[in-house]
Amino acid sequence: MKKTINKQIADIFVRIKEKKPLLHHITNFVVMNDTANLTLHIGALPVMAHAKEEMEEMTAISNALILNPGTLNAEWVKSMKIAGKKANSLEIPIILDPVGAGATTYRTKTNLNFLHNLRLAVVRGNSGEIGALSGAGGKVKGVESVEDIKNPERIAQKMAQRYGTTVVITGKRDIVANAKDFYYVDNGHELMATITGTGCMSTTMIGAFAAVEKNYALAATAALATFGIAGEMAAKKSNGPASFRVALLDSVYNLAPEIIEKRAKVTKV
Amino acid sequence: MKKTINKQIADIFVRIKEKKPLLHHITNFVVMNDTANLTLHIGALPVMAHAKEEMEEMTAISNALILNPGTLNAEWVKSMKIAGKKANSLEIPIILDPVGAGATTYRTKTNLNFLHNLRLAVVRGNSGEIGALSGAGGKVKGVESVEDIKNPERIAQKMAQRYGTTVVITGKRDIVANAKDFYYVDNGHELMATITGTGCMSTTMIGAFAAVEKNYALAATAALATFGIAGEMAAKKSNGPASFRVALLDSVYNLAPEIIEKRAKVTKV
Amino acid sequence: MKKTINKQIADIFVRIKEKKPLLHHITNFVVMNDTANLTLHIGALPVMAHAKEEMEEMTAISNALILNPGTLNAEWVKSMKIAGKKANSLEIPIILDPVGAGATTYRTKTNLNFLHNLRLAVVRGNSGEIGALSGAGGKVKGVESVEDIKNPERIAQKMAQRYGTTVVITGKRDIVANAKDFYYVDNGHELMATITGTGCMSTTMIGAFAAVEKNYALAATAALATFGIAGEMAAKKSNGPASFRVALLDSVYNLAPEIIEKRAKVTKV
Numbered sequence: 001m002k003k004t005i006n007k008q009i010a011d012i013f014v015r016i017k018e019k020k021p022l023l024h025h026i027t028n029f030v031v032m033n034d035t036a037n038l039t040l041h042i043g044a045l046p047v048m049a050h051a052k053e054e055m056e057e058m059t060a061i062s063n064a065l066i067l068n069p070g071t072l073n074a075e076w077v078k079s080m081k082i083a084g085k086k087a088n089s090l091e092i093p094i095i096l097d098p099v100g101a102g103a104t105t106y107r108t109k110t111n112l113n114f115l116h117n118l119r120l121a122v123v124r125g126n127s128g129e130i131g132a133l134s135g136a137g138g139k140v141k142g143v144e145s146v147e148d149i150k151n152p153e154r155i156a157q158k159m160a161q162r163y164g165t166t167v168v169i170t171g172k173r174d175i176v177a178n179a180k181d182f183y184y185v186d187n188g189h190e191l192m193a194t195i196t197g198t199g200c201m202s203t204t205m206i207g208a209f210a211a212v213e214k215n216y217a218l219a220a221t222a223a224l225a226t227f228g229i230a231g232e233m234a235a236k237k238s239n240g241p242a243s244f245r246v247a248l249l250d251s252v253y254n255l256a257p258e259i260i261e262k263r264a265k266v267t268k269v
Numbered sequence: 270m271k272k273t274i275n276k277q278i279a280d281i282f283v284r285i286k287e288k289k290p291l292l293h294h295i296t297n298f299v300v301m302n303d304t305a306n307l308t309l310h311i312g313a314l315p316v317m318a319h320a321k322e323e324m325e326e327m328t329a330i331s332n333a334l335i336l337n338p339g340t341l342n343a344e345w346v347k348s349m350k351i352a353g354k355k356a357n358s359l360e361i362p363i364i365l366d367p368v369g370a371g372a373t374t375y376r377t378k379t380n381l382n383f384l385h386n387l388r389l390a391v392v393r394g395n396s397g398e399i400g401a402l403s404g405a406g407g408k409v410k411g412v413e414s415v416e417d418i419k420n421p422e423r424i425a426q427k428m429a430q431r432y433g434t435t436v437v438i439t440g441k442r443d444i445v446a447n448a449k450d451f452y453y454v455d456n457g458h459e460l461m462a463t464i465t466g467t468g469c470m471s472t473t474m475i476g477a478f479a480a481v482e483k484n485y486a487l488a489a490t491a492a493l494a495t496f497g498i499a500g501e502m503a504a505k506k507s508n509g510p511a512s513f514r515v516a517l518l519d520s521v522y523n524l525a526p527e528i529i530e531k532r533a534k535v536t537k538v
Numbered sequence: 539m540k541k542t543i544n545k546q547i548a549d550i551f552v553r554i555k556e557k558k559p560l561l562h563h564i565t566n567f568v569v570m571n572d573t574a575n576l577t578l579h580i581g582a583l584p585v586m587a588h589a590k591e592e593m594e595e596m597t598a599i600s601n602a603l604i605l606n607p608g609t610l611n612a613e614w615v616k617s618m619k620i621a622g623k624k625a626n627s628l629e630i631p632i633i634l635d636p637v638g639a640g641a642t643t644y645r646t647k648t649n650l651n652f653l654h655n656l657r658l659a660v661v662r663g664n665s666g667e668i669g670a671l672s673g674a675g676g677k678v679k680g681v682e683s684v685e686d687i688k689n690p691e692r693i694a695q696k697m698a699q700r701y702g703t704t705v706v707i708t709g710k711r712d713i714v715a716n717a718k719d720f721y722y723v724d725n726g727h728e729l730m731a732t733i734t735g736t737g738c739m740s741t742t743m744i745g746a747f748a749a750v751e752k753n754y755a756l757a758a759t760a761a762l763a764t765f766g767i768a769g770e771m772a773a774k775k776s777n778g779p780a781s782f783r784v785a786l787l788d789s790v791y792n793l794a795p796e797i798i799e800k801r802a803k804v805t806k807v
Binding site for chain 3: 020022024029032033036037040041045046047048049050051052053054057058061062075237245246247248249250251253254
């Protein structure tokens, strides 16, 4: 009998706990503490490192590379490229979070450069960011999507085909697309939009799942469902966004495969 | 009938929620997460960006620029100058937080350089920092004021006149001075002094209010009263400084104009 | 009558509150907020500063220097060296946290360079990091120790003798060794291993105690016992790692000398 998708998701979750993959982050200053903690709570190991002197060596011992140019500058971008090339040469999955693409030319160009010169396992952005990178419109104010793109499914899949990657657009309903499949994820809670870094955290989550599951569209879907379930659980223990953030991290740690299997709201198209 | 000052403050607060101004921060590593979250909770949008390649473009789409050289180095200071010049050319208000001025020559000089070469909407510091910048004495140990200046009102106003800015000295009683007016703010709670970053957070708060109110002395006063009220509310839900910090951010999010109008303790002189 | 060791520890704790030492941190981006807050909660003053232009001046006004190259790059390492030389010339204690030594050649070399060229009051690492620096083996994955060294007491003491320092290996049972003495600390809680930065925080704690107590082995022991007691208290108020972190910081703030004297589990060998 074929496993249900919810069972598959729960199984990937368990595999993270067993394998404790190392997630090499080159990420922004705002979320480093949150994403390092999240990495530990889901059962993986975090390392935040950006020095060119250690880039290849650090990437080489990692199980996934997360590139998040949210507070980018030229030096950090260089390190991201070195790490990315190394990851590609060793078949280590790279997850790109194109924070603020569309807000400035520099951000758009830097992220397009990654898309053109690296093989990315997953690109995760909000509607405005993916819109900017695909040339489909959308609008970004700072790092927030303030105007959604139309036909996000078509845009995500076209982009996935063009760059040979999996494209994730997170929002009220998350969309995951590779060249041939779509997944929708309907887990989550509106409080997740009230704190900074939930986007970055979902990217880290995707890194943890992609480190142990080669079907990256399934891995991303599993990550988003899992993170969304934690958000739903956390919302019940919150008095506002900051106590929600604490509860969200607690909930990720307290998740069990049975909960995930029962609560994941995933649709494969 | 003329609006009371408390009503004016509540109205500015509402305007932030309506306009969702973008606050461009070039700020220190210690508080980036807190100030980004605070920006969201008060109803504005944060962006933390420092790359020279995107400075002018990012500042140009912002509604206020916050310069906080708390973990400064030469490269970041250059970016602050580029952003500052751009903000001045577009009449975007700049808020300066001269963290640790007085502690080292480099900090004092860097902040004086900003005062001399940029038109600043508001400068907010503790007693020691403002004392160091005005040449009036005061003492800073690291980033904390350990010896208060005398006659802070006179010093703040003289500095405001000299540089054509609004000067804020935060402490038990906050003082806001421009060339002709004074405001006192008596909201707040002593637990605010037990965590790092309340100064930086109050500067971000001033940025949010100055983005939607051209009377910068009034904007700063409104920001401090609002933040102080959140502190008073949070103190009741705390077991110590860390749970206070969580409650403080929750309280900012949960504030309503009626609460602010009722509880603001502001005196105009 | 000679004071018991628990009484000595409580007395050092009280001295921190009285003297409010300034702890100059050159530390990693992940933990800056946590360690700054911890510094305040234990009763000291934090400053995070890395600009070469102010290194000597900032170090000169400090009472301890904490070097934590967790997110190192060449520029930051240069600043650490400048600060370290200055601290040595003024007899200000330096605490080194060799984050991720053993994970990459660059990290190992950088930290060995500090050991060879600076007089360090205390070096605190996990088993893998100390193993890598002493050449005794151990294994580090990212920044986590994943394989403990054998005979940690002998390795710590040999390293202490070789470099004229105090060596601390934190773990379930903490080991503190200088050239002639050993201390064991059995305080703490397993939840401390579920969040990022407890290692870095314990290093900051050692900095606070070493700033007011010249017997650095005793200071480190006192710091670890104190932090461990806070962890034990916090565990009772937690629903998971994030609420534990909040409770841990609250508990540090709420500690009293009587609690420490009563609960410290320290063995001198």
